Amino acid sequence: GAWGPPRGAERLRKTLSPYDRRKQFAQACRCAGELVVQLAPLLGAFSSKVYHRDITPRNIQVQGLEAGEPKFGLVDFGLAVDAEQWRKQETSGDLGGDGRYWPGSAWFVFGHGTSALRRHPAMLHEYRTCLDVHSLGLSALRCFMELLPNIDLLDGAADRDPWWAEVAPAFREIRAAWSRYWADARRFWQPIFEAFRGAGDFDALRSAYIGASVHRSVNSDLLALRRSLEDCRDACRGMSCDSGLAGAPSLFDAVLMMLQAAPEGPEQIAAAPPPLEKPMLPRVATMEPDSSESTASAASCFSTSSGLSTSPKSRG
Numbered sequence: 001g002a003w004g005p006p007r008g009a010e011r012l013r014k015t016l017s018p019y020d021r022r023k024q025f026a027q028a029c030r031c032a033g034e035l036v037v038q039l040a041p042l043l044g045a046f047s048s049k050v051y052h053r054d055i056t057p058r059n060i061q062v063q064g065l066e067a068g069e070p071k072f073g074l075v076d077f078g079l080a081v082d083a084e085q086w087r088k089q090e091t092s093g094d095l096g097g098d099g100r101y102w103p104g105s106a107w108f109v110f111g112h113g114t115s116a117l118r119r120h121p122a123m124l125h126e127y128r129t130c131l132d133v134h135s136l137g138l139s140a141l142r143c144f145m146e147l148l149p150n151i152d153l154l155d156g157a158a159d160r161d162p163w164w165a166e167v168a169p170a171f172r173e174i175r176a177a178w179s180r181y182w183a184d185a186r187r188f189w190q191p192i193f194e195a196f197r198g199a200g201d202f203d204a205l206r207s208a209y210i211g212a213s214v215h216r217s218v219n220s221d222l223l224a225l226r227r228s229l230e231d232c233r234d235a236c237r238g239m240s241c242d243s244g245l246a247g248a249p250s251l252f253d254a255v256l257m258m259l260q261a262a263p264e265g266p267e268q269i270a271a272a273p274p275p276l277e278k279p280m281l282p283r284v285a286t287m288e289p290d291s292s293e294s295t296a297s298a299a300s301c302f303s304t305s306s307g308l309s310t311s312p313k314s315r316g
Contacts, residue, residue, distance in 0.1 A: 023245030104219035137258025
C-alpha cells in the first residue's frame with residue numbers, strides 16, 4: 001500500500017493525551033524493534049547464499065498490527081545476486097534497488113564504478129557485504145521516525161511528564177539528522193530514478209555527482225545520523241516503562257550496528273576525474289510515494305498482506 005499518513009492523522013496527533021503519546025512512543029519502539037528482531041536473523045540465514053539488494057519498506061510485508069503483534073516478512077528477490085560471487089567480485093557489481101537506502105559506497109560506485117573500490121578497502125567491504133543490513137537498518141529507523149508522535153507538540157508536556165524534558169533535546173537532534181539525511185537521499189535519488197525512466201542523461205548525471213562528491217555528502221549525513229542515535233540512546237537509558245521509551249536504547253544499539261558509514265580511506269578521489277570505468281546502469285526498483293515525516297499508523301509504513309513470504313519472486 002502507499003506510504004502516507006491516514007486521513008486525519010495530523011489532527012489525531014494534536015489531540016493525543018499524554019498517555020496516548022507515551023503509547024505512541026512505545027508503538028514506535030515495538031514496531032521498529034520487532035522489524036529488526038524478526039528480519040535480521042532472516043538476513044543472516046540467507047546471506048551466505050543470496051543478497052537481496054532491495055530491502056525497503058515497500059518489500060517488507062506485515063500482518064498482525066491490529067492485534068499489537070506485528071509479523072514481518074521479506075518479499076521480492078528480483079534483484080538478488082549470488083552472495084559468494086558478489087563477495088568475491090566475480091560479478092559485475094552493478095547497482096540495484098532504491099538509492100535512498102544505499103550506503104555511501106553505493107553512491108561512489110554510481111559515479112566511479114566498482115573497480116575504483118579497490119583503492120578504498122573499507123568502502124569495498126561495505127559494498128560487497130553490507131548492502132542488505134544497511135538498508136534494513138534504514139528501514140527500521142524510518143519506521144521508528146514515522147511512528148513517533150509530533151515532537152513539537154510535546155514541548156508543553158514537560159510539566160506533566162518530567163522525563164520528556166530529559167530526552168527532548170536528543171529527540172530534536174535525531175529528528176533533524178533524519179530529516180537532513182532523508183531530504184538529501186531523496187534529492188540525489190530522484191534524478192537517477194527519472195534518468196532510468198528516460199527523462200535524463202546518466203553520463204551527465206554521473207559527472208555532476210562526481211564533481212559534487214555526492215557519496216561524501218551521504219556519508220556525512222549518515223555519520224551525523226549515527227551520532228544522533230548514540231545521543232538519543234544515552235538519553236533514553238533508564239527510562240521507565242511508563243514513558244514508552246524503555247526499549248529505545250536496545251533498538252538504537254541494533255540500528256547503530258546496521259547503519260554503515262565506511263571511510264573513503266587515505267587515497268581521496270580528486271574532485272572531478274573521469275570515471276575509471278563506465279558503470280552499468282542501476283537496476284532501479286519502483287519508488288513508493290513520498291509522505292510526511294511522521295504518520296500515526298504503523299500500517300502505512302509497510303505492505304500489508306494476508307500472508308507473509310520470504311521466498312524469491314521474479315519481477316517478470
